[in-house]
Every structure is written in structure tokens, then in C-alpha cells.
Amino acid sequence: MQTQLAPHYQGTPDGQAAEAILRKCVHCGFCTATCPTYQLLGDELDGPRGRIYLIKQVLEGSPPTRKTQLHLDRCLTCRNCESTCPSGVQYGHLLDIGRKLVDAQVPRPVGERALRWALKEGLPSPLFGPAMRLGQGLRPLLPKALQNKVPPKQPAGATPARTHARKVLVLEGCVQPAMSPNINSATARVLDAAGIQCVVAAKAGCCGAVKFHLNDQSGGMAEMRANIDAWWPHLEAGVEGIVINASGCGATVKDYGHILRDDPAYAAKAKRVSELTRDVSEWLPELVPKLKSKVAGSASKIAFHPPCSLQHGMQLRGGVEKYMAELGFNVKTTGCEAHLCCGSAGTYSVLNPKISYELRDRKLKNLAQTFGEQPPDEIASANIGCITHLQSGTTTRVRHWIELLDEALQK
Incomplete structure (x- = not known):
């Protein structure tokens, strides 16, 4: 796809990255066949190819509209289209750029801004845990829409107390400890049974995905840098890597190297962190022989x-x-x-x-x-x-x- 960037995007990191992605697109439309929103809505602009055209128009200088913003908002960022694309178009990275450029030019309604702010500030906040516990206590009284977001209270179970020579870092996440704490402790128990100790870096927090995908990209990158700072001493001390048991977080942490590639202070560390990050399922080939008899x-x-x-x-x-x-x-x-x-x-x-x-x-x-x-x-x-x-x-x-x-x- 040939693109003529508007002068104010030429030579910029976003412009160069977007142009490189756009040049891989051959308009084939395979992506529409596997796009959930296109299947539901049947609108070309609610499929990857249509959204790519919208972003291309913005990069070429066309003023985005509220309609442009809504079509980009309706994308799930599921990246199914990337699995389908025969040309290797990195649609997810292009969408991040497109949303950033559109939001800079199209003001959102007050109510929408307030809701997005509450989500990006509330979910990674230390106050999320107490708020979730309050919601769980009042759950029978909540309307159905809120009950859907407040799972019943769950016991976490015991955390292993044994130490092992082999150690891995785990990211507890921002919402998981409050919503489903047994996932983290179950991960620790499974790895403990295989002779691997889980280590939690005290100052690690949200992976950065919530803010980054709500277009507070600077806020998301700040959380990414904070995690790298928290993990780095452990990695230098010989911890094998980082195990993620929430695939949404894992996909983001594996992308740290790309997101922070232009940060001179963090680019190398971010790349290394991404290389050392594995979803817990990637440990299964090693775990199965050790656990099968148990x-x-x-x-x-x-x-x-x-x-x-x-x-x-x-x-x-x-x-x-x-x-x-x-x-x-x-x-x-x-x-x-x-x-x-x-x-x-x-x-x-x-x-x-x-x-x-x-x-x-x-x-x-x-x-x-x-x-x-x-x-x-x-x-x-x-x-x-x-x-x-x-x-x-x-x-x-x-x-x-x-x-x-x-x-x-x-x-």
C-alpha cells in the first residue's frame, strides 16, 4: 500500500513506523474473514482493512472525525487479523499509532472521557483491591451489569514456603489478585511441585496495557519502566526469567522491547525483558515430565x-x-x-x-x-x-x- 505522509508526520517515529507497516498491506481482505466486529456489523470500516484505510487517510493529512474515532474504538485489538494476514502486517502496532493520532485531534464527549479516565486510573490503582472486596460484599444487591464485573469472593489458598535453586519472577497483575487470587497461588504451587520457586518483585505493578490501550501511552510506558526497574536486580542476580499467567499481560510484556525501542535509557533492558518473558503454558513441555506421576x-x-x-x-x-x-x-x-x-x-x-x-x-x-x-x-x-x-x-x-x-x- 503506497502512502504519501503529510509533512508533519514525515521523519517522525510514528510516521516512519506506520509507513513501514502500511507498505506490507496488499489490500487482499483476508483479514475481514476473521474479524469479529466485521462479522457482527458487516461494515468495511469495522474491519481491519477499512481501519487501515482510515489510519492511512489521517497520516496523509485528512482531518479525522468522530466517526473515524468510533470505528477505531470498536476494534477489539484481538489481532486475529495478524494471524490471518499473508503479508505479515503488524496491525496492532498500526492501530496504536492511529488511535494516538486521532485522539489528539478529535475531542471525546465529557462522559466518555470520564469513564476512560476512571478505568485507566482505577484498575491499576492500589485501591482496586479494597473496592473489589466491597463490591463482592454487596454483590447480591448490585445491578446485573455490575455483578458481571464483580466475581464472587475466592480463597487464594496457600503459597509455597519452600525455596529452590531455580527461581522465576511472576507478575501478580493489577486486577487478578483481587478478582481471582487463586490463579497466582496455583501457579506458585504448580511450579513449586516441579522444583521452581516463584519470586514477586515488590514494586512491580500493572503491565501497562490498561493505560496504553486507553491511549494514555505515556502513562502505560511509565508503568512498563517501573516494572523493568523492579525486575532488573532479580534478573541480574540469576532469576531465570518472567512467568506470566494472564495472557493479556504476557502479550504486552513481550512487546516491551518494541514499545520502548526509542527510549535510550530503557530500550536494551526492555528488549531483554521481552526475551525472558514466557506465558506459563510455555513451561508445560518442561513441567509435564516432572509432574506426570504426581x-x-x-x-x-x-x-x-x-x-x-x-x-x-x-x-x-x-x-x-x-x-x-x-x-x-x-x-x-x-x-x-x-x-x-x-x-x-x-x-x-x-x-x-x-x-x-x-x-x-x-x-x-x-x-x-x-x-x-x-x-x-x-x-x-x-x-x-x-x-x-x-x-x-x-x-x-x-x-x-x-x-x-x-x-x-x-x-
Whole structure:
């Protein structure tokens, strides 16, 4: 795709990066076939190719409008199109640039600005935990829309006290400890059973995704730098790497090297952090031989929903199903639209609830057919956002797959 950048974008980091991405696009339209919003709305401008044209027009000097902003906002950033694209177009990076340029020129309504500010400041805040506990206490009294965002209180379980020669850093995350604390402790117990100790860097916080994708890119990058500062002494001391058990966070941390590439103080460290970051599922090839004799298998039918951040953001597919099966679990991915987003997509379910819930219900319908006429006994996933979102629409229990493995080890 040929692009003639407007003079004020020529020679800028954003302009150069966007132009390089645009030149890879060949207009083929394969991306529209796998785009969730295009499938629901049927509008070319609500598909990747249409959004690419909108961003191209802005880069070439056309003034963006509120309509431009809305079409970009409606993108889930699921990156399914990247998995489909035969030309390797890095659509996610282009969208980050496009949203930044459009928001700088198109003022948002006051109510929308207030909601986005509350999300980007509230979710990573230390006050989120107390607020979630209050919400859980009042949950029966809350309207359905809020109940969907407030899961019932969950015990965290014991954290291993043993020390091991092998150590890895874990990112606890900003919302996961309050919404589903057992995921972190289950991860620690599973790795402990394999002789690996989890270390938490006290000053590490939100991965930066919430602010970055709500177009507070400077705020998101500040959180990324803070995490690098918190992790760096441990990495220098010999910790093997960083294990992430929320795939949305993992996809972001693996992108630190790209996001901070122009920061002279952090570029090299960010690149190294990204190289050392692995989703917990990437440890399964090593864990399976060590845990196989300790796991009590289960005959329960488990439908696995691979989050977009796992299968498209990190390009990790099939690993959870393969290795959990080797450990004796009856786990299977649905044969219908497994590639499509469930509609959670970070803060998307709050900002675009109608589309989000349509995608959730579509996903749950497909998951219910994973084992044919018999519904699954449980649904497993790999990201706190997907787990909470899916659970809001079904009575079937939804958990992180690491919790299933941990439970089998306890038995």
C-alpha cells in the first residue's frame, strides 16, 4: 500500500513506523474473514482493512472525525487479523499509532472521557483491591451489569514456603489478585511441585496495557519502566526469567522491547525483558515430565477457550490442550470459531458492552458444543478478563487451566 505522509508526520517515529507497516498491506481482505466486529456489523470500516484505510487517510493529512474515532474504538485489538494476514502486517502496532493520532485531534464527549479516565486510573490503582472486596460484599444487591464485573469472593489458598535453586519472577497483575487470587497461588504451587520457586518483585505493578490501550501511552510506558526497574536486580542476580499467567499481560510484556525501542535509557533492558518473558503454558513441555506421576487425571470434559492474547498476540496455539491431555485431562478446543474473540478484550466490555456481550454469547454457544451434544463440565481459559467475562454468561464453571492442574496435584 503506497502512502504519501503529510509533512508533519514525515521523519517522525510514528510516521516512519506506520509507513513501514502500511507498505506490507496488499489490500487482499483476508483479514475481514476473521474479524469479529466485521462479522457482527458487516461494515468495511469495522474491519481491519477499512481501519487501515482510515489510519492511512489521517497520516496523509485528512482531518479525522468522530466517526473515524468510533470505528477505531470498536476494534477489539484481538489481532486475529495478524494471524490471518499473508503479508505479515503488524496491525496492532498500526492501530496504536492511529488511535494516538486521532485522539489528539478529535475531542471525546465529557462522559466518555470520564469513564476512560476512571478505568485507566482505577484498575491499576492500589485501591482496586479494597473496592473489589466491597463490591463482592454487596454483590447480591448490585445491578446485573455490575455483578458481571464483580466475581464472587475466592480463597487464594496457600503459597509455597519452600525455596529452590531455580527461581522465576511472576507478575501478580493489577486486577487478578483481587478478582481471582487463586490463579497466582496455583501457579506458585504448580511450579513449586516441579522444583521452581516463584519470586514477586515488590514494586512491580500493572503491565501497562490498561493505560496504553486507553491511549494514555505515556502513562502505560511509565508503568512498563517501573516494572523493568523492579525486575532488573532479580534478573541480574540469576532469576531465570518472567512467568506470566494472564495472557493479556504476557502479550504486552513481550512487546516491551518494541514499545520502548526509542527510549535510550530503557530500550536494551526492555528488549531483554521481552526475551525472558514466557506465558506459563510455555513451561508445560518442561513441567509435564516432572509432574506426570504426581497428577491425578480427571475425566471431566473441559472446553478450552484460547484467549486472543495467547493465540494471536503471542502466537501460542495448541500447547495447553496438548500437554494437559498428556497429564490425563480430557481437554478440547471447540471446532467452531475457536479463533474468534470472546468480547472481553481488556476494558472493551465496559466501553462497548453491546458488541462485547454478543461475542460472549456466541463464544459460549460454541463452547457448549465442544463435546457434541454433551455440554462441558468446565470451561478453561488463560486470561483473567476472558474468565470473568465468560463466567458472567454461564452457570458452567470457568477457571484458569493452571487451577485445574493445581487441583489435580493437590489430589
